[in-house]
Amino acid sequence: MKKIIFFDIDGTIISEDENAYLPESTLKAISLAQKNGCYTYVNTGRTICNIEKRIRDIGFDGYICGCGTYIEHRGENIFYHKTPDDVCRLIEDTVKKCRAIPVYEGKDALYYDGEFEKDDRIIMFTNEFLKRGASFFTTQEKKNFGFDKFIVWTDENTDKELLYSVISRYYTIIDRGNGLLENVPKEFSKATGIYKILDILGIDISDAYAVGDSMNDLSMLQAVPNSIAMGQGVSVHKYVSYITDDIYHDGIWNALKHFELI
Structure with missing residues (x-):
């Protein structure tokens, strides 16, 4: 066999x-x-x-x-x-409102909020992913982008209650430690x-x-x-x-x- x-x-x-x-x-x-x-x-x-x-x-x-x-x-x-477009927009808006730092992972490219381009975590991730040959864009450059899953960093400034309540409707949340959440579509x-x-x-x-x-x-x-x-x-x-x-x-x-x- x-x-x-x-x-x-x-x-x-x-x-x-x-x-x-x-x-x-x-x-x-x-x-x-x-x-x-x-x-x-x-x-x-x-x-x-x-x-x-x-x-x-x-x-x-x-x-x-x-x-x-x-x-x-x-x-x-x-x-x-692929995550439906309306869910992508809801997640993007919620993450921004809750003051979390995202990287959205799509089939063809990855996207991050340009507001955080000088954040050490974003710099580390973009440098690593670019070495692999991945395409990286800011959410300001690519409007209405699609994604399959995403990660967010949270800290003391993040509205975690709202963030969790919205994300958990559509995604399984995996706590990777140190404030990093990996979010995978349910099922x-x-x-x-x-x-x-x-x-x-x-x-x-x-x-x-x-x-x-x-x-x-x-x-x-x-x-x-x-x-x-x-x-x-x-x-x-x-x-x-x-x-x-x-x-x-x-x-x-x-x-x-x-x-x-x-």
């Missing part, structure tokens, strides 16, 4: 530190798994425009992006959910992306594997019976069936070896 492996990007395929380290053993493991008949898929919170060339060059069979809102198989977009997650592609490809859940490192991978890790946590991903260790080594010690290679996928 055909098997399929889902990989998170940040902290799993590449390190989340300043090195953004991509182990040679990871490249070899993914290539060998494919030669052994496995599908390999990225499953990430990033939207598709935010996948850099060196990840693309690995040669994955497909991508689940934006927490299940976009699915691509062998270069073809086979599923896409979508890394898990829903897995179920959809398994159905499309006709693969049984027992033949699905997932590798992740943090709490935003939890839905993916709990969706499959063969769940793998990277060694440094302590927060999800208690939820998985196997804990591998960290990214600097050939974690993906060792995990795929353990499950006899390579």
Whole structure:
């Protein structure tokens, strides 16, 4: 039977530190798994425009992006959910009114409020995303922009009660810590992306594997019976069936070896 492996990007395929380290053993493991008949898929919170060339060059069979809102198989977009325009405008207006700092993530570009262009968090994000080749615009430059998911930073000046009450009507709110909220359309997650592609490809859940490192991978890790946590991903260790080594010690290679996928 055909098997399929889902990989998170940040902290799993590449390190989340300043090195953004991509182990040679990871490249070899993914290539060998494919030669052994496995599908390999990225499953990430990033939207598709935010996948850099060196990840693309690995040669994955497909991508689940934006927490299940976009699915691509062998270069073809086979599923896409876009937030309705009226909801986009309501969210944009509410975030501004509540004095939160947003980055809106779309299929083709990312958008931030130009009022905050000198904020250190915005500078850090734009610099990082531009390195990946993503297109970045201010909300002032692109009126009526669309997006699939978004993040906001909150602080003591934010009207959190109003912000939460509006966002939670349409989005699942993931608290990433330090005032950062990741917001994913309700009924979508890394898990829903897995179920959809398994159905499309006709693969049984027992033949699905997932590798992740943090709490935003939890839905993916709990969706499959063969769940793998990277060694440094302590927060999800208690939820998985196997804990591998960290990214600097050939974690993906060792995990795929353990499950006899390579």
